[in-house]
Amino acid sequence: MNIDTLLGYDQELLLALNGSDSQFMDGLMMALTSGMTWIPLYIALLYLVIKNSETMGQIALIVACAALCVLFADGLADGIVKPGVARFRPCNDPLLRGVVQTVDGYCANGLYGFFSAHASNTFSIAVFFSLLVRSGILSTGLLLWSLVCCYTRMYLGVHYPFDVLVGLLWGGTVGCAVYFLYYKFRAKMSQSKCFVSTQYTSTGFSTDDIDIVMLVLVATLIYTVLRGVLH
Structure with a gap:
């Protein structure tokens, strides 16, 4: 199978996932794909870090690692x-001019789309925090959040599926690598502890605080649905 055949399949899959005749879906996808929509989630994750860290140094280390995820x-x-x-x-x-459906003329920034920064950014954050917190419900929520953001990029016609796939692979690699750096520095800052309690994850994050993050995530999704209804 040559590269032209693969690109042909990529285009066919894109056209199968791209757009719809639903005004509601158009509004929903535009809301879901916006970085501004997810600011409350980022604030909630910061709250989780601050509430469950012992020192300012630990907070700074986690925030720096999250920033590294996005930077890389x-x-x-x-x-x-x-x-x-x-x-x-x-x-x-x-x-593909005249074939790809767009919403309100939206075509993202820049002419080129390989590979998807949305996919790599969101997945790197999802992987890093999944490894950091070690909560099944939070990991599931963050991974689904990233995948939903990825889907919006194809629905809106700003990325091919292969752009998204490579973005996910790179984002996962970055998330794992940054967590490895975090683990090395964290071990030097204080002795690692393993928590055995239903109130905490194995890495010491309160399940009550994780529930707050999940509540913010659900509330944000409800907001995007309302945006879709009002579109």
């Missing part, structure tokens, strides 16, 4: 790979 995930995609590979976004591709 986004920096490689937007700063190096997109201009280097120069693969058009579907909505900018002359071969």
Whole structure:
């Protein structure tokens, strides 16, 4: 199977996932894909870190690691790979003009879309916090959040499925690598403890505080549904 065949399959899958005749879905996808929508989630994760850390140094280390996730995930995609590979976004591709559906003329920033920074950013954060907190419900929520964000990029016609897949692979790699760095530095700052309690995860995060993060995530999803209804 040659590269042209693979790209052909990529286009076919994109067209199967792209757009709909539903005003509600259009509004929902636009709300879900916006970085501004997820600010409450980021604040809730910061609250979780602050509430469950022993020192300012530990807080600073986790915040720095989360920033590294975004820097490595986004920096490689937007700063190096997109201009280097120069693969058009579907909505900018002359071969698909008039075929790809967009919402309110939205085509994201920049001509090129390989690979998806949305996919790599969200997945790197999801993987890092999953490894950090070790909560099944939080891990599931964050991983689904990332995958939903990925789907919106194809629905809106700003990324091909292969753009998203590579973004997920890179984001997962970054999340794991940054957590490894965190673990090494964390071990030097204080002795690692293993918590055995239904009130805490094995890494010492309160289940009550995790519930607050999940509540914020659910409330944000409800907000996006209302945005879809009002679109």
